[in-house]
Amino acid sequence: MEITISLVVLLAVVVVLLLRFKAVGAGAAVVVALFGFYLAGTDAADTVNQLVTDFTHAVPGIGR
Structure with missing residues (x-):
């Protein structure tokens, strides 16, 4: 089974986590x-x- 996640959603989650753990400020x-x-x-x-x-197509091939 293949699960796809929008890159926008993935980046939004990263930003929320960075804000939550105070690794980056809201202004930044x-x-x-x-x-x-x-x-x-x-x-x-x-x-x-x-x-x-190109990067997203290359990532699954890493380690093969």
């Missing part, structure tokens, strides 16, 4: 979220998307 989390939001509107978005896609 907001700044990073805004940076990602504005980055998505630039020409770099395609490159970032391709890098993340």
Whole structure:
């Protein structure tokens, strides 16, 4: 059985955990979220998307 999790949900969980354990402040989390939001509107978005896609496809192959 294969379970898929949206990368957005996974990253949201990581941010919540970082905030909960006070590893990062709320202000820094907001700044990073805004940076990602504005980055998505630039020409770099395609490159970032391709890098993340390549990484997620490579992860299951690690250790085989």
